[in-house]
Amino acid sequence: MGSPFDGADGYMNAEGAFHSFTASPALGTITLILSVVITLWFLYRSFTLH
Amino acid sequence: MEEQAIEGLAALPFLKLFVAEAYYYITGVLMLLIHVGFLAYEGGVARSKNFLATMLKNLMTVPIVGLTFFFFGFWVYNAFPLWPVTGPLFGPWTDPSSLSGVASDAYGLVVGSYPWSEALAPTKSDELTGVFWMVFALFAMTTASILSGAVIERIQMGGYFILAIVLGSFCWVLAAAWGWNYYGWWTTEWGWHDFGCAVVVHGCSGMFALGVLLNLGPRIGKYIDGVPQPILPHNISLTLIGLFLIFIGFFFFLADCVIFLPDYTGLTTIYGGPTTLATLAMNVTLALSAGLIGAYVSSKADPFLTISGGLAGIITVAGAIDLYHPGLVIVLAFCGAWIMPKFVTYIEKIGIDDVVGAVSVHGLIGMIGGILPGIFAAGYIQQTGQPPINLLGQLGGTFIGAILLGFVPGYLVSLLLKSMGLLRVTAEYEEAGLDLKELGVAAYPEQTFVAPAKS
Numbered sequence: 433m434g435s436p437f438d439g440a441d442g443y444m445n446a447e448g449a450f451h452s453f454t455a456s457p458a459l460g461t462i463t464l465i466l467s468v469v470i471t472l473w474f475l476y477r478s479f480t481l482h
Numbered sequence: 483m484e485e486q487a488i489e490g491l492a493a494l495p496f497l498k499l500f501v502a503e504a505y506y507y508i509t510g511v512l513m514l515l516i517h518v519g520f521l522a523y524e525g526g527v528a529r530s531k532n533f534l535a536t537m538l539k540n541l542m543t544v545p546i547v548g549l550t551f552f553f554f555g556f557w558v559y560n561a562f563p564l565w566p567v568t569g570p571l572f573g574p575w576t577d578p579s580s581l582s583g584v585a586s587d588a589y590g591l592v593v594g595s596y597p598w599s600e601a602l603a604p605t606k607s608d609e610l611t612g613v614f615w616m617v618f619a620l621f622a623m624t625t626a627s628i629l630s631g632a633v634i635e636r637i638q639m640g641g642y643f644i645l646a647i648v649l650g651s652f653c654w655v656l657a658a659a660w661g662w663n664y665y666g667w668w669t670t671e672w673g674w675h676d677f678g679c680a681v682v683v684h685g686c687s688g689m690f691a692l693g694v695l696l697n698l699g700p701r702i703g704k705y706i707d708g709v710p711q712p713i714l715p716h717n718i719s720l721t722l723i724g725l726f727l728i729f730i731g732f733f734f735f736l737a738d739c740v741i742f743l744p745d746y747t748g749l750t751t752i753y754g755g756p757t758t759l760a761t762l763a764m765n766v767t768l769a770l771s772a773g774l775i776g777a778y779v780s781s782k783a784d785p786f787l788t789i790s791g792g793l794a795g796i797i798t799v800a801g802a803i804d805l806y807h808p809g810l811v812i813v814l815a816f817c818g819a820w821i822m823p824k825f826v827t828y829i830e831k832i833g834i835d836d837v838v839g840a841v842s843v844h845g846l847i848g849m850i851g852g853i854l855p856g857i858f859a860a861g862y863i864q865q866t867g868q869p870p871i872n873l874l875g876q877l878g879g880t881f882i883g884a885i886l887l888g889f890v891p892g893y894l895v896s897l898l899l900k901s902m903g904l905l906r907v908t909a910e911y912e913e914a915g916l917d918l919k920e921l922g923v924a925a926y927p928e929q930t931f932v933a934p935a936k937s
Contacts, residue, residue: 435861435870443862446756452859453807463809467772470816474775481782 433459498744499609505742506613509734513620516731517544520627522724524634526717527786527837531915532635533716533925539634539642543626546643547650551619553597555651559618560595562659563588567667588665610743617738621658621683624735626650628687629892631838633694635701636912639920641896641905645694648895654686657883662752668882669753670868672875675859677751678736678800680851685884688845691836693892697900700835702912710830713837718785725789729770732796736762736803753864757804765803769795769815776819787826790843791819797847801876802855810858818847845884852880 436454437443443450453460521540528536547555557573565571569585572592581589594601594611601611626646633642661668662682668674676682704711715721740757741750751757773795774788781787796803798818799811806814825842834841856876863870899905911919918924 433858433860435859435863437862440863440866440868443755443864450756450805451807452802452805452862453810460807460809463807463813467809467812470772470812471775474779477779478783481779 495744502742502744503609503613506610506617506738509737510613510617510620512734513617513624513731513738515727516620516624516735517627519724519727519729519731520624520631522720522727524631524724524838526720526722526724527631527715528634529713529915530716530926531917531924533917534923535639535916535920536634538921539637539639540627540630542639542643543630543646543650544623546646547623547626548619550647550651551622551655552602552615553651555622555655556595556602556615556618557592557597558652558655559659559663560588560592562656563663563665564667567671584665621679621735621738622650622655624731625654625683625687628684628840628844629691629694632691632836632840633698634837635916636906637698638904638907641899644899644904645690645892645895648891649687649690653690653887653891654683657682657686657887661879661883664752664754668875668879669864672878673864673869673871674875674879675753675805675855675862675864675871676801676852676879677753677757677804678739678796678851680797680800680848681880681883684797684800684844684848685852685880686848686888688841688843688848689884689888690892692834692841692845693889693894694896695834695836695841696893697896698906700833701837702909704835705833708833715786722785722789725793729792729796732793733762733766736766736796736800751804751864755804755862755864761804764808765799765806765811766796768808768811769799769803771795772812772815773798773819776816777823780820781823784823787823787839790826790839791822794819794822794843794847797844798851798854800848801851801853802859802871805855805859805862814854814858818850822847845888849880849884852876852883 433456434452435443436450437446521537524540525533525537561572564585569588570576572589574596576589578586578589593599594608601608602615626649629645629649630642660666661674661676662679666674701713704713737759739752740759740762741752749757749759770792773791773793777791777794778788795815795818798815799806803811822842825846826839829836829841836842853873853876855871856873859871860873861870869875896905907916
């Protein structure tokens with residue numbers, strides 16, 4: 433998690449992805465799964481909140 | 483055919499300039515929706531007896547900050563980026579021949595920031611400084627408007643104007659000079675990154691509001707034997723619509739955090755790194771969505787807190803919204819918005835009457851948003867020779883921006899106003915309502931009572 437670039441030049445002249453999970457795609461997958469879990473939990477709670 | 487091609491090429495420099503000029507002009511004007519939103523939001527939250535005075539106070543934030551930002555705010559932004567760490571404080575006293583390197587480059591912007599500068603007057607030699615000025619002035623008005631909502635229904639109009647000038651045309655501008663500026667020393671010395679002004683705007687203004695609220699005190703009737711009492715909005719629909727307008731305005735606010743100049747080959751952040759509007763389109767929309775559901779669950783579907791959650795979600799990720807993966811945006815925005823109602827409850831419980839939750843939504847969440855890049859976007863080197871984004875740097879900038887430039891001046895200036903009797907209206911005014919007492923007119927006369935003529 434963090435910069436996928438070694439120095440400033442790579443970042444400044446990035447051609448492709450430059451987000452902080454670029455070098456750790458597994459983290460992107462984990463957060464996407466968490467996002468789905470959060471959304472499902474929200475749907476579940478919408479029936480039980482009141 | 484050849485002549486037309488030559489004419490087309492001749493128009494190219496103008497078209498490149500016009501695209502940049504038009505981008506900032508259009509997005510800047512649309513950013514005014516934030517103020518439409520704040521106006522409606524605060525007006526709805528106020529009780530009917532304070533409706534007009536509340537909206538008028540918010541409305542007057544626009545001229546009072548707009549004018550003072552013209553008089554000195556824009557100069558502060560351009561004059562302070564290096565001072566006191568990496569270079570001098572620039573002003574009319576500066577001898578440009580004595581400058582070199584970065585100081586010389588930075589000084590070039592200062593000469594266009596004085597109220598008497600040709601760059602801010604009608605001229606064909608500079609068609610961009612004026613639109614940049616407008617965008618910055620709107621940032622400044624937004625910052626002061628965040629304070630506006632927290633203090634409604636009992637602050638003196640004049641006292642508020644003084645505080646709005648201090649916050650909107652100086653405190654946040656100084657934070658922006660140091661932390662939201664290509665030459666700012668937080669970035670060049672500490673690796674600071676705050677793309678969407680989580681600390682520079684939100685943390686600074688929210689904590690400034692906290693300092694003011696400590697001296698202002700709660701509204702009459704808010705606490706009985708120390709127990710907080712609900713004072714309900716008189717028009718929740720106006721409040722909800724207002725917040726939605728703020729959301730729309732913030733899409734443009736963040737679009738104006740992007741730098742686009744005529745000879746650029748791509749969009750950049752204020753720090754010079756790459757960014758795209760597609761990144762903002764994705765991440766702002768997802769942050770808004772995740773923030774709304776986070777606050778909905780956390781507040782048990784409280785309408786006011788739920789819609790504030792959209793803003794909390796965006797602010798949570800604002801610091802590095804240009805660098806976060808969409809999945810991370812959803813998780814962080816949800817968590818930030820989930821915790822926000824807990825902050826609101828706590829602030830209320832300890833005796834601070836923050837009517838719109840500004841301290842929590844902007845101050846505390848803004849500080850979190852400023853720290854998070856040190857964890858989730860660490861390691862980016864934004865310019866050769868600068869340190870990478872790091873946790874310590876983010877903590878340092880957050881402390882200076884939110885506490886030293888937010889809470890401390892908010893507390894001290896409001897304490898001074900209080901000691902002079904200029905901070906709070908009298909109990910008589912507060913109980914009768916500010917619309918009748920200050921403006922001599924009621925918002926809904928035919929539905930409630932006949933307004934007496936102003937004596």
